[in-house]
Structure formats: C-alpha cells, structure tokens
Amino acid sequence: MISKFMAPEIIFGDHSIQQTGESFLRLGAQRVLVVSDPGVKEAGWTTQAVENIQASGLDYHLFSNISTNPDTNQVAEGVEAYHEARCDAVLGIGGGSALDVAKAVAVIVSNGGKIEEYEGIDHIHSPLPPVIMVPTTAGSGSEVSQFSIIVDPVRKKKMTIVSKSLVPDIAIVDPFVLMTKDHLLTAATGLDAITHGIEAYVSAAATPLTDVHAVNAMKLAAEFLRPSVASHTNVEAKRAMAMASMQAGLAFSNAILGAVHAMSHAIGGRYALAHGEINSILLPHVMEFNLIASPPRFAAIGDIFGASADGEEMVRARHGIQAVRALADDIGAPKTLRSVGLRDPDFESMARIALEDACMITNPRDVALKDIEMLFKKAYE
Amino acid sequence: MFTEKEMVIEKLTGVRASKKSYYTDLKATIAELEKKNRKLEILSEVAKGFQVTGTMETSLQHILETIYELYPIDRVSLSLIEQGAMSLKSVYPLYAEDSAVGMHLPRKESLYWKAIEQNMIVLHEWDPADTYTFVEERTLSALNLHYVCVIPLRIKASTIGVLTFAAAERIECDQSDISFFRQLSDHIAVMMENARLYQEVYQGRKEWEETFQAVADLLILTDNDHRIVRCNQASYSFFDVSPEAVAGQRCHDLLFHDTEEFCPIEESYNGESMKNYQMTLKNGRVCDIQTYPVRDGDGVMKGLLIYIKDVTARIKTEAQLQHSGKLAAIGEMAAGVAHELNSPLTAVIGNTQILQRSLKEEGPPRELAVAIERGGRRCQTIVQNLLSFSRPEKEESIECDMNVAVEDVLSLIGFQIEKENIVIEKHYSSSLPLVKASSHQVGQVIINLLLNAKDALKNSEKKDKKIKIKTRVVYSNVVLEVKDNGCGIGQRQKASVFEPFFTTKRKQNGTGLGLSVSKDIAEKNAGRLTFTSEEERGSTFQLKLPVYGGEEKYEDISR
Ligand SMILES: Nc1ncnc2c1ncn2[C@@H]1O[C@H](COP(=O)(O)OP(=O)(O)OP(=O)(O)O)[C@@H](O)[C@H]1O
Numbered sequence: 012m013i014s015k016f017m018a019p020e021i022i023f024g025d026h027s028i029q030q031t032g033e034s035f036l037r038l039g040a041q042r043v044l045v046v047s048d049p050g051v052k053e054a055g056w057t058t059q060a061v062e063n064i065q066a067s068g069l070d071y072h073l074f075s076n077i078s079t080n081p082d083t084n085q086v087a088e089g090v091e092a093y094h095e096a097r098c099d100a101v102l103g104i105g106g107g108s109a110l111d112v113a114k115a116v117a118v119i120v121s122n123g124g125k126i127e128e129y130e131g132i133d134h135i136h137s138p139l140p141p142v143i144m145v146p147t148t149a150g151s152g153s154e155v156s157q158f159s160i161i162v163d164p165v166r167k168k169k170m171t172i173v174s175k176s177l178v179p180d181i182a183i184v185d186p187f188v189l190m191t192k193d194h195l196l197t198a199a200t201g202l203d204a205i206t207h208g209i210e211a212y213v214s215a216a217a218t219p220l221t222d223v224h225a226v227n228a229m230k231l232a233a234e235f236l237r238p239s240v241a242s243h244t245n246v247e248a249k250r251a252m253a254m255a256s257m258q259a260g261l262a263f264s265n266a267i268l269g270a271v272h273a274m275s276h277a278i279g280g281r282y283a284l285a286h287g288e289i290n291s292i293l294l295p296h297v298m299e300f301n302l303i304a305s306p307p308r309f310a311a312i313g314d315i316f317g318a319s320a321d322g323e324e325m326v327r328a329r330h331g332i333q334a335v336r337a338l339a340d341d342i343g344a345p346k347t348l349r350s351v352g353l354r355d356p357d358f359e360s361m362a363r364i365a366l367e368d369a370c371m372i373t374n375p376r377d378v379a380l381k382d383i384e385m386l387f388k389k390a391y392e
Numbered sequence: 393m394f395t396e397k398e399m400v401i402e403k404l405t406g407v408r409a410s411k412k413s414y415y416t417d418l419k420a421t422i423a424e425l426e427k428k429n430r431k432l433e434i435l436s437e438v439a440k441g442f443q444v445t446g447t448m449e450t451s452l453q454h455i456l457e458t459i460y461e462l463y464p465i466d467r468v469s470l471s472l473i474e475q476g477a478m479s480l481k482s483v484y485p486l487y488a489e490d491s492a493v494g495m496h497l498p499r500k501e502s503l504y505w506k507a508i509e510q511n512m513i514v515l516h517e518w519d520p521a522d523t524y525t526f527v528e529e530r531t532l533s534a535l536n537l538h539y540v541c542v543i544p545l546r547i548k549a550s551t552i553g554v555l556t557f558a559a560a561e562r563i564e565c566d567q568s569d570i571s572f573f574r575q576l577s578d579h580i581a582v583m584m585e586n587a588r589l590y591q592e593v594y595q596g597r598k599e600w601e602e603t604f605q606a607v608a609d610l611l612i613l614t615d616n617d618h619r620i621v622r623c624n625q626a627s628y629s630f631f632d633v634s635p636e637a638v639a640g641q642r643c644h645d646l647l648f649h650d651t652e653e654f655c656p657i658e659e660s661y662n663g664e665s666m667k668n669y670q671m672t673l674k675n676g677r678v679c680d681i682q683t684y685p686v687r688d689g690d691g692v693m694k695g696l697l698i699y700i701k702d703v704t705a706r707i708k709t710e711a712q713l714q715h716s717g718k719l720a721a722i723g724e725m726a727a728g729v730a731h732e733l734n735s736p737l738t739a740v741i742g743n744t745q746i747l748q749r750s751l752k753e754e755g756p757p758r759e760l761a762v763a764i765e766r767g768g769r770r771c772q773t774i775v776q777n778l779l780s781f782s783r784p785e786k787e788e789s790i791e792c793d794m795n796v797a798v799e800d801v802l803s804l805i806g807f808q809i810e811k812e813n814i815v816i817e818k819h820y821s822s823s824l825p826l827v828k829a830s831s832h833q834v835g836q837v838i839i840n841l842l843l844n845a846k847d848a849l850k851n852s853e854k855k856d857k858k859i860k861i862k863t864r865v866v867y868s869n870v871v872l873e874v875k876d877n878g879c880g881i882g883q884r885q886k887a888s889v890f891e892p893f894f895t896t897k898r899k900q901n902g903t904g905l906g907l908s909v910s911k912d913i914a915e916k917n918a919g920r921l922t923f924t925s926e927e928e929r930g931s932t933f934q935l936k937l938p939v940y941g942g943e944e945k946y947e948d949i950s951r
C-alpha cells in the first residue's frame with residue numbers, strides 16, 4: 012500500500028507566538044488579515060500576535076467576528092475584509108472555529124466564488140495566500156490539518172472541506188497560550204483531541220506514520236488531560252496537551268476520522284454545541300460499535316488509557332472503552348446528548364447526513380443508516 | 393462498492409493530490425497573460441491592416457489571416473443593416489460556390505438577426521443531417537461549414553450588422569475568447585465607422601475641389617507671403633501656365649507685368665476685409681479682382697483668396713457704346729446742321745443754275761456763277777458725308793474702298809489737321825481692291841488714327857509736322873499706314889495703348905477708348921491693327937484688312 016503524510020512547517024515551544032511576525036516576513040507577506048475570535052482577543056493573545064507582526068514591519072487588518080461553529084456568512088465577511096484592506100496573507104489565531112474560518116477565507120480570496128462550492132474533497136484549484144495558524148486551544152488540530160469545517164446555515168449542515176491546500180504553511184504551537192483557557196474548554200477540546208487520536212488510530216486509512224502520532228497523542232492526553240483541566244497554570248500539562256492536540260491533528264489529517272466525527276458534524280449543523288463535548292458523548296458508543304473491526308487496536312487503546320494491562324484482546328479493548336469513559340467523567344464531561352440540550356432530535360435525518368459525511372468513509376466498521384440511528388439513540392439516553 | 397470506498401479513501405488521504413503551488417499557478421497566469429497579449433497584438437494588427445480606402449474583402453482577408461493562429465476559421469463574412477434590412481456585404485474567401493454575397497437575410501429565419509436581436513455573440517453548431525432552422529445554415533452547409541460565430545457590430549448604441557466566423561468544426565471558446573470577439577468586433581465597428589466618415593469627408597472634399605475647378609472664373613489661393621498655394625483650372629488656362637510652374641510663385645508675378653514693383657494688391661494682405669479692384673493683367677485682360685482673407689481655426693489670417701473675373705469683353709462693349717455715343721452726339725448735331733444746310737444749299741445751287749442760264753454769254757459773271765455752283769455742290773458732298781458718317785446705314789455695306797474712306801474722313805477733319813500746321817501726305821495705291829468691311833467702321837478707325845497722329849504732333853515743337861497716309865496691297869490684304877513724326881510712344885506705355893481707358897490725354901478729355909475700339913473693329917473684320925513707335929521720333933500705325941473675296945485668292949496663291 013502506498014501512503015502519504017502531509018504536514019506544515021511546525022514551530023513548537025514556549026512563547027513561540029513571538030515567531031509570528033518573522034514567519035510572515037519569510038513568507039513574503041506585507042499585510043496580514045488576522046482572523047481571531049473575541050475570547051482570544053480578550054485573553055490578549057491576538058494583541059501579542061499583532062504587535063509581533065507590526066514589530067516585523069508588516070501591516071495587519073483584524074477580523075474577529077467569529078463565533079463557535081462559524082458559518083458561511085462569516086467567511087464571506089472575512090473575504091470582504093481581506094479585499095478591502097488589501098491583505099496578502101492570513102493569520103488564524105484562536106480555537107478551531109477561528110482557524111477554520113481563516114482557512115476558508117484564504118480559499119475564497121484566491122479561488123473566488125463561495126465557500127459552499129468547495130465542499131467535499133479536493134475542489135480547490137488555486138493556491139492559497141500564505142497562511143499561518145496559531146491554535147489557542149488544544150483540540151481541533153486544524154493548525155496542521157487539511158480540513159476546514161464550516162456551517163451552512165441554509166442546509167443546517169457542517170460542511171467538510173478537504174484539500175491538501177488547506178494545510179497551512181506554518182503552524183505555531185505555543186503551550187503558553189493554553190493557560191488562559193477555562194477548565195470547561197480545556198476538557199471539551201482535550202476530549203476532541205482524544206477522539207482525533209482514537210479515530211485516526213483505528214481509521215481504515217491509518218498508516219505507520221499516522222500511528223506514531225496517534226499513539227503519542229493518546230498517551231500524552233491520557234496522562235495530562237486531567238492535570239491540564241485541573242490547573243490552568245500547569246505548564247508541563249499544557250506542553251503535553253499542546254503536543255497531543257497537534258499530533259492528533261497530524262494523525263487524523265492524514266488517516267482521516269470515523270463515525271464519531273461524521274455524527275458529530277451532523278449534530279453540529281443543527282445545534283450550536285461544543286464539538287468536543289458531543290464527541291466525548293458519542294465516542295464510547297462508537298468505540299463499542301467499532302470494536303470488532305480491530306480488537307488489537309482497541310486493546311492497544313485500552314493499554315494506553317491505563318486499563319488493566321493483562322488479559323485477552325477483547326477484554327483489554329472493553330476496559331479501554333471504560334477507561335476513556337472514566338477520563339471523560341473525571342473532567343466533568345456530559346454523558347448524554349439529552350443532557351447537553353438536544354430538543355426533539357430528528358435522528359433519522361441526522362443519520363442520513365452523517366452517512367454522507369467524508370469522515371464516515373474511513374470508519375473501520377461498515378456503517379448502515381440504522382446503525383447510526385441506533386448509536387444516536389444510545390448516546391441520547 | 394469496495395473499490396469505490398478505496399478510491400474515496402485515496403482521495404481523502406491525498407495520495408494523488410498535492411497542495412497547490414504558486415509556481416504552477418504563476419505559470420498558468422503567465423500563459424494566460426501571454427495569450428491575452430497575443431490577442432491584444434492581434435487586435436492592433438487587425439487595426440493596422442484595416443484600410444479605409446481599400447475594399448472590404450481585403451480587410452476581411454486580413455482579419456481572417458491575423459486571427460487564424462488562434463482560431464482556425466474558414467470563412468469570414470460581413471453583413472450590414474441598411475434601412476432596417478440586412479444583407480450580406482462581403483465574404484472572404486469567396487468561393488465560386490458561395491452564393492451568399494448580396495443575399496438578403498430575412499428577419500425571421502436568420503441566425504444573424506437573432507444575434508442582433510439578443511445583442512449577444514452567438515456560437516452556433518448544427519448537424520447537416522438535420523433540417524435547417526436558419527437560412528445561414530443552408531448557405532454554410534453548402535460550403536461544408538457547420539459552425540459559426542456571429543458577432544454583432546455595434547457603434548455607440550446601435551447595431552450596424554454582424555461579423556461572422558465560420559468553420560468546418562466547432563471551435564472551442566471560453567469567456568476570454570468571447571470577450572476577445574467582443575473587442576475585435578468593437579474595433580472593427582469603429583474602424584468601419586471611421587472608414588465611412590473618411591469617405592464622407594473625402595467625398596465632400598472632392599465635391600468642393602470639383603466645384604473649385606469647375607468655376608469659370610479664376611481662383612487663386614496664396615499664403616501671407618503672396619506665394620501661390622493653389623489655383624483652379626481656369627487660372628492655368630487663363631495664364632497658359634502649368635500648375636508646377638505656378639506653385640510657389642508670387643501672385644503679382646503671375647498676374648501683373650512688373651516683378652520689381654510693389655504688389656498692386658498688397659493692400660489686401662494688410663487689410664482684414666474683402667477688397668475690390670479693376671485692373672489690367674499681364675496678358676492685357678481687364679479683370680475685376682476680389683480678394684478675401686483666408687483665416688485658420690483661430691481666426692488668424694493665413695493667406696488670401698483671389699477671385700478674378702475677366703471683364704475685358706464687357707468693358708470693350710461698354711467702351712464701344714461710350715465711343716459711339718460720343719460720335720453719335722456729334723453726329724446728331726452734324727446731322728441737324730447738315731439737314732439745315734441742305735435746303736439753303738439746294739436753293740443756292742438751283743438759283744446759281746438759273747443764274748447761269750440767264751447769263752448766256754461767256755464771261756466773268758458766268759464763270760463766277762459756275763464757281764458758286766461747284767462750291768455749292770462740294771458743300772453738298774461734305775454734308776452728305778457727314779450725314780452718312782454720323783448715321784450709319786441700316787444695312788451695313790460689307791465692302792469698302794480704303795482710298796475713298798480716307799478721302800471721306802479727310803473731307804471732315806482735314807481742316808482740323810491742317811489748322812495745326814500739319815502737312816498731310818497721301819500715297820494712295822491706284823489699284824486698290826475693295827476690303828471686306830463696312831466703310832462706316834473703317835472710317836471710324838481712320839478718324840481715330842488721324843486724330844491720334846494730330847494730337848501727337850500738336851504738342852510737338854517740330855517744324856515740319858507731317859502725317860503720311862499710305863495705302864497698298866500686301867498679299868491678300870490692304871494695308872493702310874498712318875505715319876506721324878510726333879512725340880512717339882514711350883517704352884513703358886507701349887504695352888498699354890490698346891487697353892481700354894488708357895490715355896495720356898486726360899487734360900484734353902481723352903477717353904482712352906480710340907485705339908481699343910479700333911483694334912476691336914480690325915480684329916472683328918479679320919484684320920489687324922499694329923504699330924511701331926519711337927519716342928520723340930514718331931509713330932506708325934498699320935491697319936491691315938483682308939481683300940474682299942481675297943481668302944480664295946490667297947488660297948490660290950498658296951497652292
Ligand atoms: N500716333 C500716336 N503718337 C503718340 N501716341 C499715341 C499715338 N496714338 C495713340 N497714342 C497714345 O495712345 C493713347 C491711347 O490712344 P486712344 O486713341 O486709345 O485714346 P486717346 O486718344 O487718348 O483718347 P480719345 O481717342 O478718346 O481721344 C493716347 O492717349 C496716346 O498716349
């Protein structure tokens with residue numbers, strides 16, 4: 012089997028946010044569109060990045076009208092801001108939402124049209140302007156991935172845009188920026204990273220190169236997510252989670268995901284909920300469903316998450332699922348879809364959407380419509 | 393299903409996809425730009441090759457050949473709308489089997505009309521096996537062409553027709569090609585409009601030029617330095633010169649005698665308005681001259697338009713009228729006097745005859761009576777001459793004895809001459825044939841010549857004032873010579889003496905018409921009036937008239 016592994020330039024380390032300006036300088040940028048969200052701005056990270064950009068003698072224009080689960084309108088606004096300010100490069104600084112909008116804006120400014128036109132796999136025809144991403148949450152992995160997820164409010168759907176061109180030019184991963192996150196966000200995003208690691212590891216498209224990253228990401232998260240949630244100043248935990256999230260990103264960008272993300276996208280299109288929380292609710296159910304597809308891998312997951320080390324593969328695997336549940340429990344994640352506020356969910360139509368999602372392709376076990384419905388229902392109660 | 397899934401996974405993991413590179417993007421952009429540049433070059437080549445004066449076919453050929461490298465087109469045609477109807481004007485290349493030129497395109501079944509009505513570039517392909525929807529399909533199918541691009545030609549807001557490119561097979565066109573066609577057609581429309589305007593201006597100019605040339609009077613255009621810029625045809629023939637010889641000459645060199653002199657119409661060049669003159673030109677013609685300053689766009693004078701009308705004939709007629717008026721006035725009086733004299737003279741003669749009869753014997757009384765009768769009769773002849781001269785016979789005689797004519801004139805004015813102590817010498821040829829002219833007119837000429845001779849002697853200090861009158865025959869002409877030894881004619885005046893109104897006798901009420909009228913009479917009777925003269929020594933005027941019935945004789949001799 013032939014495989015391919017794609018990663019951006021990665022700058023990792025304490026205070027690496029200070030590399031932003033110089034990085035843009037190296038890419039030949041002159042005026043940077045800074046795409047950020049209000050929370051990050053408030054935390055002061057945007058200002059730091061912007062000041063650094065200015066210190067390098069570059070201009071910038073700030074676009075920070077980003078919400079969780081960003082939609083196509085925000086992309087269009089960002090494109091307009093880019094053109095109006097005559098920018099020639101894009102910085103995404105923030106959580107997964109800000110990074111995904113930054114990518115989508117970069118797509119449109121060089122490819123034209125509307126972001127809806129690029130939904131699906133490999134529809135981008137022109138190169139993007141220089142793009143740098145500074146993640147301020149440890150979860151999405153968007154800073155290294157070939158994915159951008161944007162909500163289409165008309166179809167009430169999370170669109171998945173997949174293209175090698177969406178892999179940023181440079182990812183700057185600074186563990187220090189994680190210290191301003193509250194524990195809820197740390198928990199939700201951490202669970203997202205864990206889901207990325209697990210789904211990439213059991214993906215039908217997993218390769219040895221992705222396995223290295225997936226395994227390491229799971230190991231780091233298993234050990235450091237709890238302390239990270241517990242203390243926002245624990246630098247060691249932050250460094251570990253930053254690395255875990257980034258490596259999980261590398262893994263899933265190249266091995267793709269599975270049913271958890273396909274179903275999570277279907278819910279996210281209708282309900283404005285934290286992506287990480289939905290993932291963590293769905294994850295144990297999907298793991299149970301997928302288990303038979305690859306008992307050795309699920310057993311390995313069990314080992315990583317610290318379930319009883321001995322025993323048969325299936326036993327270790329089942330213990331692993333329990334361990335993941337326990338971790339989610341420990342950091343206060345919600346357990347059911349009902350509890351996060353899904354009112355009268357139409358599981359059938361959501362299942363239909365999930366079945367069509369690009370992430371479903373690499374799910375290790377074949378999935379039928381009714382399987383998804385069943386999983387939704389399980390996760391609901 | 394399995395392979396399908398594999399394929400999607402392959403796509404997702406991107407084994408066959410790569411991040412887009414700016415280098416390849418740039419290359420594509422450059423290639424696109426180069427194509428665009430080439431199109432622009434082609435547009436400008438089309439513009440360069442479009443001839444305003446040439447035929448439409450040549451221009452179409454040029455268009456086809458220029459754009460062929462981008463679009464392999466087999467036929468280009470141009471159809472134009474005139475008064476709401478459209479017909480095919482020209483085609484390139486024109487094959488023998490192409491029957492379209494001149495073809496009327498009916499609004500309903502025409503693809504070309506459709507393009508105009510929709511105001512859009514229409515790309516049309518059809519299957520020759522199908523039935524035709526448009527008339528153009530039939531024409532083009534006959535030439536094995538099954539694809540056509542129809543481009544409306546617009547000038548400002550209106551569509552003037554269509555340009556079409558036809559080909560055997562479909563030519564792939566994208567948006568940029570369409571916009572190229574649009575630009576091309578706009579270009580061509582503008583050029584056609586320019587050509588039309590050029591033709592209009594050219595036509596107008598030609599009409600004016602023809603008018604300018606057709607004017608029978610002379611039109612001369614000069615610059616501010618009197619240099620001739622252009623003349624009309626009448627001017628060249630009037631002065632009997634070639635356009636090359638005249639170009640750049642000064643106006644007064646062409647018009648007047650003396651090149652050293654100040655330009656007689658200099659004033660026109662200073663003045664800002666129209667000026668009128670009457671002048672005698674170099675060739676002796678009397679002309680009315682009108683000058684108009686010619687101004688440029690800013691109103692600054694840049695030259696002069698000289699309008700010249702030859703009025704010699706009119707002036708001569710006027711002169712003759714005036715001259716004969718003068719004679720007629722004298723004649724009236726003379727006739728009155730003569731008439732009055734006639735009765736007493738008749739009485740004198742009659743009575744003298746009675747007296748003679750009563751004086752039967754010879755002797756001094758009777759001799760006196762005879763002398764009285766002779767004198768009376770002589771008086772009667774003079775009175776008769778006077779009458780006949782002042783009242784020209786209704787039916788002009790066409791033959792005249794020159795000797796008699798001279799004698800008759802002398803009987804009237806001989807005394808006047810002799811009164812001035814001038815001796816008249818007569819040398820008549822004894823065998824003088826008659827001349828073909830009216831004796832009344834010949835008499836007028838003789839009077840003029842004799843009176844001029846008398847005037848020339850009158851002021852002279854010479855002792856032996858003499859007028860020699862001589863008649864003789866030279867070949868088939870009779871020549872009358874009047875020679876005086878008077879003041880003569882100055883070198884400067886020689887050219888002018890025949891001009892009407894030229895006179896040096898202003899004080900003595902000379903009209904300056906005598907010689908001009910005389911020359912006219914001579915020439916009208918197929919003769920000539922010439923002179924030789926030397927200042928202070930005298931002048932000789934020669935009147936030469938053909939012998940009556942002499943042409944035949946002359947011809948006999950020449951054979
Ligand atoms: N025999 C001559 N000798 C010298 N000058 C002559 C002679 N004949 C004509 N001229 C010159 O030619 C001029 C023109 O003669 P022309 O007979 O036409 O007019 P004119 O004699 O001046 O006037 P008009 O005939 O009304 O009395 C004269 O004024 C005179 O200067």
Ligand SMILES: [Fe+2]
Nearest residue numbers: 618643644655
């Ligand atoms: Fe002049």
Ligand SMILES: [Mg+2]
Nearest residue numbers: 840844906907
């Ligand atoms: Mg005279």
